[in-house]
Amino acid sequence: MSKRDYYEVLGINRDAGADDIRKAYRKLARKYHPDVNKESDAEQKFKEVKEAYEVLGDEQQRARYDQFGHTEGPSGFGGGGAGFDPSDFGFDIFDMFFGGSRRANPNAPRQGSDLETRMHVEFRDAVLGKQKEIILVKPQSCDDCEGTGAKSGSEPETCSICQGKGQVETVQTTPFGRIVNRHECRNCRGSGKVVRDKCSTCGGSGQVKRKVRIPVNIPPGISDGDQIRIPGEGNPGVNGGPPGDLYVTVYVKKHxxxxxxxYDLVCEVKLSMVQAALGDEIVVPTIDGRAKLKVPAGTQTGTEFRMRGKGIARTKGYEGDLRIRVIVETPTNLTEEQKDLLREFHRSNGEYDIHEQNDNFFNKVKKAIKGE
Known part of the structure; x- marks a missing residue:
């Protein structure tokens, strides 16, 4: 049976570029791969597509094919029976089915990891906001080796095991050909580089731990448990990549x-019985000082007064309020004169006589013994 034209097999024009050839092959390889397509002729079509790509994907073989066609026979254009090896094309089965390569450049710049810490702040600072400072011990790039980990005057060497790729390959033979698996190189731990002469300061890690002072801006109105993100204050990047971020969890102390x-602040203020009955102008605490509050006559315990804008800052310039809860105190340790005045006040209101409970248990016992 005569072979089909390779361009026809891949469904491309004869002037197609290398990228078009590769895209056409990937599309058809996914379609006819025996692990996916269970049709009886899928494996044969898959081999046909593979053979077409072997020839048209190589510039020299494509040029010969364009000139001579299939005439060069088995030794020329894919006529042999070699097993399926995706690594021949520079990608593996993962590339074919998921449309991308897992081969990350181990020497490419990578962002450093994030750090997290906590900070305890005073209640007032959380309400009003404040610029504070936090001290951390964290890794930083070594100044002596500039982060390479190599001794001054030397350079990291390319790993001899993975040849700088950061990965090593293992091949598994299956009924459909060979499958290439890749994993991190143990010799260089995926970096692609090996440090022979290590920096004495950092021990070859390229990093040293130092105590650093980091300014932290506490925004007004922050709540207990909120996090503040500080860009660029995390762990240093790898291969010249940017550093990570620092996340500060804020814990607010009790007041x-x-x-x-x-967004409201609440406080309790004690009033005497006379102040509550007659009314008064009193001084009350606020988060940033003191203020005057007029208490009307006849105020009952538990009454709340609201002072607008004296609470916690909110977005768009609005603020919460200060709510002042009144607690009326009952007088204790009254003199006999004071008691008489209260009795007179009670009678003037037309109230019934009250059964006073002034004596404690021991005084009552003493009076009972004396027959009083």
Whole structure:
């Protein structure tokens, strides 16, 4: 049976470029691969596509094919029976079915990993915001070897095992040909380079740990558990890549006077019974100082007063409020004169007599013994 034209097999024009040939092959290889296509002639079509690509994918063989066609026979244009080896084409089965290469350049610049730490801040600083500083011990690029890990005057060598690829290959024979597996080179740990003469400062790692001071901007209104991202303050990059980021988790300390309720601040203020009954103008604490508050006559315990804009900053310039909760204190340790005044006040309101409970248990016992 005469062979089909290779250009016809791949479905391309005779003036197709190398990229067009490669794309056509990948598309048809995915379509007819025996692991995917279970039709009876799939394997034969797959071999036909492979053979066409072997010839047209090579500039010299393509030139001979364009001139002589199939006349060169088995030794010329894919007439032999070699097993399927995807590595001959510079890609593997993963490339064929998922449309990309897993071969990452081990010497390409890579961003450093991120770091995370925590910071405890005062309640007031969390409400109003503040510029603070955090001290960390973290790896940095070694100045003596400029991050290469090699002793001054020397350079890292190309790994002799993986030839600088950072990966080594193992071949597995299957009924459909050979499958190439790749894994990280143990000799260079995937870097593609080996340091023979190591830097005495960093021990060949290219990094040293130093104590650094990092400014942290605490934004107004930050909540307990929020994170602040500081770009470029993570671990250093690899092969000249950018550093990672630093994430600071903020923990807000408790305040002796204030509590947070959303964007509002809440505090309690104690009033005497007289202040609550007659009304008063009192001084109350705020997060950034003090302010005056007018308390109307007849204020009951538990009443809340709201001071607008004295709470926590919000977006678009709005702020929460300060809510002041009143606690009316009952007087203790009254003198007899004070008690008489309260009794008179009670009678003036037309109230019934009250059964006063002033004596403690021991005084009552003493009076009972004396017969009082």
């Amino acid at each position: 002796e006077s204030f509590e947070r309720d959303g």
